[in-house]
Amino acid sequence: MRPASPPDIFRSPQMNPQRTYDIIFAGGGTAACVTAGRLAAADSGLRILIVENGGQVQDKPVHVQPGRYMKNMMAPEPGIFTFHRTTPSENLNDRGLVGSNASCVGGGGSVNAMVYVRAAASDYDDWEKLGNLGWGSADLIPLAKKTETYQAGPVDSTHGASGPLKVSYGAHETHAGRDFLKAAAEYGRGRKLTQDGNDFFNCNSYARAPKYIDIETGRRSDAAHCYLYPQMHNPNLNIIDHARVVRILFDDDHHAVGVEYHEGKGGEIRTAHASRLIIVSAGALCSPAILERSGIGARPLLEQHEIEVVSELPGVGENYQDHTLGLSPYLSPEDEVTLSILALDEKAAAAHETEWLATGKGLMASNGVDAGIRIRPNANDLEELGPAFQKRWDTFFSRASDKAIAWIGTYGCYLGNNLASAVRPSFTMICITTYPVAVGNVHIQSRDAFAPLQVNSGILNSVEDLLVLRWAYKWARELARRMDGYRGEVVIDHPIFPEGSQAACGDAAGPVGIDAPDISYSKQDDEAIDAFHRANINMAWHALGTCAMKPRAQSGVVDARLNVYGVKNLKVADMSIAPLNVGANTYNTALVIGEKAASIIAEELGIAGV
Ligand SMILES: Cc1cc2nc3c(=O)[nH]c(=O)nc-3n(C[C@H](O)[C@H](O)[C@H](O)COP(=O)(O)OP(=O)(O)OC[C@H]3O[C@@H](n4cnc5c(N)ncnc54)[C@H](O)[C@@H]3O)c2cc1C
Numbered sequence: 001m002r003p004a005s006p007p008d009i010f011r012s013p014q015m016n017p018q019r020t021y022d023i024i025f026a027g028g029g030t031a032a033c034v035t036a037g038r039l040a041a042a043d044s045g046l047r048i049l050i051v052e053n054g055g056q057v058q059d060k061p062v063h064v065q066p067g068r069y070m071k072n073m074m075a076p077e078p079g080i081f082t083f084h085r086t087t088p089s090e091n092l093n094d095r096g097l098v099g100s101n102a103s104c105v106g107g108g109g110s111v112n113a114m115v116y117v118r119a120a121a122s123d124y125d126d127w128e129k130l131g132n133l134g135w136g137s138a139d140l141i142p143l144a145k146k147t148e149t150y151q152a153g154p155v156d157s158t159h160g161a162s163g164p165l166k167v168s169y170g171a172h173e174t175h176a177g178r179d180f181l182k183a184a185a186e187y188g189r190g191r192k193l194t195q196d197g198n199d200f201f202n203c204n205s206y207a208r209a210p211k212y213i214d215i216e217t218g219r220r221s222d223a224a225h226c227y228l229y230p231q232m233h234n235p236n237l238n239i240i241d242h243a244r245v246v247r248i249l250f251d252d253d254h255h256a257v258g259v260e261y262h263e264g265k266g267g268e269i270r271t272a273h274a275s276r277l278i279i280v281s282a283g284a285l286c287s288p289a290i291l292e293r294s295g296i297g298a299r300p301l302l303e304q305h306e307i308e309v310v311s312e313l314p315g316v317g318e319n320y321q322d323h324t325l326g327l328s329p330y331l332s333p334e335d336e337v338t339l340s341i342l343a344l345d346e347k348a349a350a351a352h353e354t355e356w357l358a359t360g361k362g363l364m365a366s367n368g369v370d371a372g373i374r375i376r377p378n379a380n381d382l383e384e385l386g387p388a389f390q391k392r393w394d395t396f397f398s399r400a401s402d403k404a405i406a407w408i409g410t411y412g413c414y415l416g417n418n419l420a421s422a423v424r425p426s427f428t429m430i431c432i433t434t435y436p437v438a439v440g441n442v443h444i445q446s447r448d449a450f451a452p453l454q455v456n457s458g459i460l461n462s463v464e465d466l467l468v469l470r471w472a473y474k475w476a477r478e479l480a481r482r483m484d485g486y487r488g489e490v491v492i493d494h495p496i497f498p499e500g501s502q503a504a505c506g507d508a509a510g511p512v513g514i515d516a517p518d519i520s521y522s523k524q525d526d527e528a529i530d531a532f533h534r535a536n537i538n539m540a541w542h543a544l545g546t547c548a549m550k551p552r553a554q555s556g557v558v559d560a561r562l563n564v565y566g567v568k569n570l571k572v573a574d575m576s577i578a579p580l581n582v583g584a585n586t587y588n589t590a591l592v593i594g595e596k597a598a599s600i601i602a603e604e605l606g607i608a609g610v
Pocket residue numbers: 026027028029030031032051052053054100101102103104105106107108109111112113114115116117243244245246281282283284286287290449540541542543573574575576584585586587588590
C-alpha cells in the first residue's frame with residue numbers, strides 16, 4: 001500500500017524544495033554520515049535526505065572540544081543522548097543498566113570518548129566465514145585505512161595518509177598515561193611496549209593510546225565534521241534534524257518507498273519519499289525498533305502490537321551484544337589537575353577553553369586516555385582465571401592469537417559511580433571486556449516511536465564474564481599500585497573486602513616498589529570482587545548485532561549487501577549489522593561499515609569514485 005499523504009519536508013532552512021529523494025537515511029549517526037558523505041562527494045546530483053532524531057553539532061563546543069567529553073559523561077546537556085534502562089537482572093543485583101546512544105548528527109562519533117581501538121583482523125574474518133563475502137579483514141582493513149589520516153606514527157599497510165578523520169596522540173598527555181607506560185615497562189609481566197597497538201594483528205603489548213583528535217587543531221575528528229558537513233554546500237544533500245523516524249513505508253510489492261517521522265518530540269507526523277533506496281542507520285538499539293515498527297521482525301511480537309507483517313524475521317532485535325565496562329578509580333597527588341575539573345568547575349573549564357581556542361592545546365584538547373593494552377592471558381594468567389574459564393579459552397580465544405580478553409587502560413580523571421568522589425584528584429583504570437559471552441535483545445514495547453524499548457543486556461549471565469572482570473580488576477590494581485601518581489584507592493568505588501583482608505583498600509603515601517609482592521586475595525576477597533562487579537558494572541555503550549548480517553535461516557536480518565531480507569530497496573548500515581562482537585571499542589568498526597555501505601551502494605547505483 002502506498003502512503004496516502006504527500007511528503008512535506010520544507011521545515012529545515014537547509015532543505016531543498018524536492019519532494020522525492022533518491023536515498024533516505026533513517027538516522028544520521030556515525031555510519032550514515034560516512035555513507036552519505038561519500039556518496040554525495042562522488043555524485044552531487046544524488047538527492048539524499050538524512051532524518052536524524054537529534055540536533056546539529058557543527059562547531060558546537062560541547063562536541064568539538066575533546067575535554068567536554070567529561071561533561072557529557074557526568075552531566076550531559078539535555079537531548080544529546082537517548083538513554084535506555086535495561087530490564088533488571090538478578091545477575092546484576094537486580095539492577096537495570098543504563099544503555100545509551102548519542103542523539104545528534106554524527107551519532108556516537110559526536111559525543112564519544114574518541115578512543116581509537118581497532119578490531120582484531122580475525123573478527124572480520126569470522127564475519128566473512130558466516131557467508132558474508134567481502135567482509136573479511138582483507139576487504140575491511142583497506143577501508144579502515146581509507147577513513148583516516150594517521151598523525152600518530154608512520155603511515156603503513158593499515159594506517160592511512162589521506163582519509164577524512166585525523167588520528168593522533170593529542171597535544172596533551174596525562175600523568176596517568178605516562179605513569180601507566182612507565183610502570184608497564186618495568187612491571188610488564190612478560191608483555192612489552194609497542195609503537196602501534198592498533199594494526200589489527202598485534203595483541204598483548206602496552207601502547208600509547210591514539211585518539212580521534214586532530215593534532216593540528218586540537219578538535220575532535222568525527223564523522224559529522226569530516227564526512228558530512230564538508231558536503232553541505234550541495235543543495236541535494238539535506239538533513240532534517242530533531243525528527244524521529246517512526247517507520248518505513250512500503251508499496252504493495254514490499255518496495256521501501258518512504259519514511260514516516262515525527263517533526264520534533266510528539267510533533268506532527270510527516271513523510272518523505274525515496275525512489276531508489278532507504279537505509280536504516282539508527283544504531284544497534286534503535287535500528288531494530290524502526291524495523292519492528294515497520295512490520296519487519298518476529299511475527300508474535302508484531303501481532304502483539306497490531307503491526308502488519310511485511311517480512312517475518314525473528315532475528316530482528318536479537319543477538320544484542322556490547323562490552324562490559326569495569327572502572328576502578330585511584331587517588332592521585334592532591335595538587336594534580338585532572339580532566340575531572342572540566343566537568344566539575346565551569347570557571348576552570350572556561351580557562352582551559354581559552355587556551356584551547358588560542359593554541360588547540362591543553363587539557364581541553366585531551367580525552368584523558370593515553371595508554372592501554374589489548375590484553376591476552378599467558379599460562380599463569382590462565383591459571384588465575386581458573387578452570388571455569390578454560391573452556392571459553394579453548395573454544396574461542398586459543399584459535400586466534402589476535403583476540404584479547406579485555407582492553408585495559410587508564411583515564412586521567414575520576415570515572416566512577418559517586419560524583420562526590422570526583423573532587424579529589426584521581427585517575428581511573430578501565431577494563432573493557434572484549435568478547436563477553438553475554439547476548440541479549442532489544443524490542444519495541446509499543447508502536448509509539450517515543451515509548452521506551454525493552455532491553456535485556458544479558459550482561460553477567462555467564463560466569464566466564466565475571467572471571468575476566470575479576471582477573472582484570474586484580475591485574476589493573478597491581479599496575480596502578482606501581483604508577484608514580486598512585487596515592488591509594490577511591491575506596492567507595494572498590495570492592496568491600498572482609499575485615500582484616502590483605503586486599504583492603506585505602507589511602508597510600510605513594511606507589512609500592514616495582515618488585516613488591518602482588519596482593520594475595522582469599523576466596524572471600526574474590527567473592528567481594530564478584531559482588532562488587534554485579535553491583536556496579538555497566539555496559540560500555542558499544543551496542544551491536546541486533547540486525548545481524550547472517551543467512552536468513554540463521555536468524556539473519558540483512559545479507560552481505562546489507563539488504564533486509566524479504567523486502568526491496570531497504571538496507572541497514574550501522575553497528576547493528578555486526579553478526580559477531582569485535583575485540584575493540586566500536587567506533588572504528590562503525591566507520592568501516594559506513595565505508596563498506598558506501599562502496600556497495602555506489603556499485604549498485606553505478607556511481608564511480610567512492
Ligand atoms: C558515550 C559513548 C562513548 C563512546 N566512546 C567510544 C570511544 O571512545 N571509542 C570507540 O571506538 N567507540 C566509542 N563509543 C561507541 C561508538 O561511538 C559507536 O559504536 C558508534 O558511534 C555507533 O555508530 P552507529 O552508526 O552504529 O550508530 P550511532 O552513531 O549511534 O548513530 C545512530 C543515530 O541514529 C539516530 N536515531 C536513533 N533512532 C532514531 C530514529 N528513530 N529516528 C531518527 N534518528 C534516530 C541517533 O540519534 C543517532 O544519531 C561510544 C559510544 C557512546 C554512546
